[in-house]
Amino acid sequence: MALAFAVVGAKELVYECRLSAGSGVQDQAHVHQFVMHSALDMVEERMWQTSGMYLRVVDEFNDFQVHAWVAANGAKLLLLHKTIAEDSGRRGRVEEYVRGFFEEVNDLYTKVALNPFYELDQPIDSEVFDARVRSCATKYGL
Amino acid sequence: MGSSSERAERFDVVGWKTPNKAGAAHVAVKASLVAVVTSLGLGLFLVDLASDSILHDLRWRMLNLIVARERPKKRDTTPVAILQFITSTCWKTFYDKETKSLQRSTANENEFFIHEDDPVPSHFISMPRELQGRLNCASFNAGLIRGLLHAAQFPASVRAVFLNNEKNTATTVYVVKFFDKSSAN
Numbered sequence: 058m059a060l061a062f063a064v065v066g067a068k069e070l071v072y073e074c075r076l077s078a079g080s081g082v083q084d085q086a087h088v089h090q091f092v093m094h095s096a097l098d099m100v101e102e103r104m105w106q107t108s109g110m111y112l113r114v115v116d117e118f119n120d121f122q123v124h125a126w127v128a129a130n131g132a133k134l135l136l137l138h139k140t141i142a143e144d145s146g147r148r149g150r151v152e153e154y155v156r157g158f159f160e161e162v163n164d165l166y167t168k169v170a171l172n173p174f175y176e177l178d179q180p181i182d183s184e185v186f187d188a189r190v191r192s193c194a195t196k197y198g199l
Numbered sequence: 200m201g202s203s204s205e206r207a208e209r210f211d212v213v214g215w216k217t218p219n220k221a222g223a224a225h226v227a228v229k230a231s232l233v234a235v236v237t238s239l240g241l242g243l244f245l246v247d248l249a250s251d252s253i254l255h256d257l258r259w260r261m262l263n264l265i266v267a268r269e270r271p272k273k274r275d276t277t278p279v280a281i282l283q284f285i286t287s288t289c290w291k292t293f294y295d296k297e298t299k300s301l302q303r304s305t306a307n308e309n310e311f312f313i314h315e316d317d318p319v320p321s322h323f324i325s326m327p328r329e330l331q332g333r334l335n336c337a338s339f340n341a342g343l344i345r346g347l348l349h350a351a352q353f354p355a356s357v358r359a360v361f362l363n364n365e366k367n368t369a370t371t372v373y374v375v376k377f378f379d380k381s382s383a384n
Contacts, residue, residue, distance in 0.1 A: 108280075110272045129266035129274055130259045130350040160272070167263040177259055 059138040059194065060121070061089040064166065065097060066132050066178040074187060076194050089121075093135045096123040100133050110163070111156050126159035128166060134159055158197040165189055258346025265292050274351075278377055281351050282311055285344060293343070309377040314370055315340070341373055354378045 063073040073093075075086065096116035103112050104127045112125040117140065126134040136155060169181055181187075266274070269288050275281040341359040348355045355377045361370070 104274075105276050108274055108276050110274055127274065129263045131352045164267065167267050170260045170263050173260075 059136055061086075061093065061137045062162075062190065062194065063090075063093050063135045063137075064132060064162075064181065065135065067130075069178045070094075070180075071132070071178060072181040072186070072190075074190060076191070089137050092116075092118045092121050093123055093137050096125065096135060097133065100125045100127065100135070104131075104133075111159060113152065124155050124159075126156075126163065128163055130170070132166060134162055134166070154197040158193055161193045162190055165193075258343060259350030261289075261292075262347050262350040265289055268292075278309075278311070278353060281348065281353055282313070282375065285347050286313055289347060307376070311375040311377075313344070313373040313375065315373070316370055340371075344373055344375065348375070348377075 059076045061073060061075055064071045073090070075089075095118070099115040100112060103115055103125070110127050110129075112127060114122050115125045116123045120140045121137055122140050124136040124138075128134070136158070165186060169175055169183065169186060175181075265288065269292075275284055341357040345355060345357040348357070355375050357376075358374045360372050360374060
């Protein structure tokens with residue numbers, strides 16, 4: 058259901074992964090990246106208006122929606138998926154799942170950051186991190 | 200990275216939630232820092248700069264960790280709030296005590312003063328006579344504060360100065376000056 062997930066550090070994209078296995082996703086990859094990056098402006102605006110970390114849906118474009126989470130040090134976690142209708146009963150459940158997913162990935166990110174050899178904004182190459190993120194995504198049904 | 204030598208266990212760490220006291224580590228770091236800089240024959244003001252910048256680099260990592268342990272899912276969005284978080288929660292994690300007081304300067308809206316009686320890095324340091332007054336070892340802490348503020352997206356400059364009060368003991372004051380956001384963009 059979710060299409061793509063990205064982690065953006067202070068200034069640069071640090072990690073991204075495709076979550077959906079549907080056909081045609083590969084063609085759309087650059088569109089997904091574009092939508093997520095353009096959502097960053099909204100994230101910057103929204104993060105100063107609330108003291109929580111979970112920012113819910115921050116941006117919509119055509120039929121895509123972007124959820125965001127801001128970590129304590131300003132790193133942003135972005136999740137892109139197809140729009141879910143407002144009035145459908147699934148909306149509330151999906152929000153909870155996305156929030157749980159973000160919390161777990163935030164934990165993973167903190168552990169990556171504790172590595173003294175990892176510098177701010179360095180791309181995350183770790184396969185273990187990648188595997189963990191994907192298993193979180195499956196666990197939360199994304 | 201990513202080869203078979205990578206340890207997957209580091210992502211399994213669960214005990215990270217309980218803090219440990221790192222007093223001795225601070226002393227060791229400070230001692231080695233001073234030794235290195237003096238052996239290189241550099242000016243003492245560079246010790247100031249070096250300790251400042253070393254901690255500044257490390258602190259963005261610690262900020263994530265401290266927030267995860269103490270206050271999950273809440274961030275600070277105002278300067279006063281982040282300073283209160285640093286002086287109480289972060290200081291407790293590093294040094295097991297809190298700073299004496301936090302004040303706002305009347306001269307300048309973006310300036311804050313943090314008073315501290317006995318900063319831990321300066322515990323075992325007594326300055327040789329010729330360096331008296333020229334080097335403040337609490338700049339270690341100033342770098343710590345600056346790093347935490349920077350990581351939390353509040354760029355600021357932090358200086359440590361001595362302030363002599365009536366009892367003739369010196370209190371250390373950290374002068375925190377936030378950069379104006381609108382001019383930075």
